[in-house]
Amino acid sequence: MDTLKVRDAQDVEQVVRAAIASEQPLEIVGHGTRRQVGQPMATNALLDLSALNAVSAYEPNELIITVQAGAPLADVQSLIDSKNQQFAFEPVDTSLLLGMPGNGTIGGMIGVGLAGPRRIKAGGARDHLLGAHAVSGFGDSFKTGGRVVKNVTGYDLCKLLTGSWGTLAVMTEVTLKVMPKPESERTLMLRALDDLTANRAMTAALGSPFDVSGAAHLPTSAFRPAGGALADLGSKGLESQSLGSQGLGSQDQAVTLIRLEGIAASVADRAVSLSKTLAPFGAVEILQDTASNAVWRAIRDIEPFAARGSLGAWPVWRIVCPPAAGGALGQALARDTGGDVIYDWGGGLIWAALPPRPDAQAALVRQRVEAAGGHAMLVRASEPVRRNVDVFHPQPGGLALLSERVRHSFDPKTILNRGRLTRGSRS
Known part of the structure; x- marks a missing residue:
């Protein structure tokens, strides 16, 4: 593959114009860390x-x-x-x-x-x-x-x-x-809630006046052996951070996490008040600053599904849905596929790692997600799977036509990242 290195915006202009003249599509990269995401592109020129x-x-x-x-x-x-x-x-x-x-x-x-x-x-x-x-x-x-x-x-x-x-x-x-950056950070933690109850607890927290900045639920599978940083945090990393011998969580106990950030005095006061709001869901434990930050970093980067972990060979889906529907949708997907899920955004974002199949179980995932009013993107899968599955959620006819009109107004000859978004087309 030809690699075309540019030094400034003028170089970029020249490369794109040359590509247009020769009708040679370009793959656009910075460091190439996400080249595995999207439909495989047919091009032999790298910008x-x-x-x-x-x-x-x-x-x-x-x-x-x-x-x-x-x-x-x-x-x-x-x-x-x-x-x-x-x-x-x-x-x-x-x-x-x-x-x-x-x-x-x-x-x-x-x-x-x-x-x-x-x-x-x-x-x-x-x-x-x-x-x-x-x-x-x-x-x-x-x-x-x-x-x-x-x-x-x-x-x-x-x-x-x-x-x-x-x-x-x-x-x-x-x-x-x-x-x-916030001066202080605290995470309120509830243990052993099932997915639906956790969804209700997160909804209650997000509906409160206490300015929640994170709401996630980690089922028991998130703490499986070799499951990434969360497993390590659960077994040893946070014991000195006022969590006692139980650590963060375990394969026998899920955790639901609610984050508060801001001025130290405000965070402390809101933590007390929100703990009372969440009391009907169980006893509340609190992680502070360093421990809290480590947990949310692991959630942000989906570390339980790390490529070098125990689920590294499993396809991973990113599902966005109405938050109130998240618990039921994730629970059903995990049950019917034998997969694992992690909930973020109060249930509005589900990361799902599913046992490998030739189609990454796309038909089942898309059917369930569409019924819940959401959309799903296949973030991690092998190249053969991505060639045969729509990586990005197929758009309804009218929206697809509008998207194509917008793309055509920017790039009429489909020179830039041709075929990355839509399987079997030039766009």
Whole structure:
């Protein structure tokens, strides 16, 4: 495969225009950490953006950062962490799940748009993208958005670029909103709830006035041997963090987790009040700061389903559904497939690892998910499976036509990441 390294936006323009002239589709990569996700693409040309790795501007007092799309996400996070700031939507680190080293680039973070547990409070990646410079499938550079929140006139193209998986344009630089890190963090924990009861407990917490920033449920299977960091935390890592000899959880006991963040005095007061609200569901234990942070990082990165863990050979689905339907949907999928599930977003996000089959059990998953009013994406599977299964949830006819019109307005010859989103088509 030909690898085309670029040094700046002008190089990107030239490469795209040459690809248009020769009708040669391009695969767009930064560090290539998520190349395993999506339909396999038929191309022999790779547009490598890794050299576009500079931080153009960082203004901590203004809570904004402008950075080139190929900048390593880990480096940018380290930079803003030095100023006690963060990306509030908690971008998911897929390295453990996919078995690929590194956390990718800023452009990849925006292109995939995967947000972590704080999504329920802070919104997703598209809500924090203020502006972008990009090159369209016409080979033309364009700018969308700017450097402040209220600056959009006309179409807000940033929203389209986020989660487009590189099929609309090649981003070269982005401006993002950053937020201060919370002073304190506490996680309220309930033990031994079944999936449906846990769903009700999370709903009660999210419906309370106590500003919850995370709500997750880990069934017993999340703590299986070699199941990742959560198993280690459960067996030994948190015993010194006021959890006693039980640790976080075990194969005999599920845990339901509710996170509170903010000023220390406020977090302490809200924890007491929320514990009373959750009392009907059982005794509440509390994890503080370091222990709490470690647990939510493991949930964010889906560590129980890590590629090197006991379920590493199993396909993994990412299911988004109405939160109230999450418990019943996840419980039914686990029961009928023999798979394992993890709940996030108060039940609105389900990660499901299912026993391997040639179709990754796509027909069953999609039938159940659609009945619940949700959609499902196959995040991890072998290339033969991805060739024969729709990785992204098929859209209804009208929506599919609209999506194709939008894509065609950016890239009429389907030069960029051709075939990544839709099986058996040129888009």
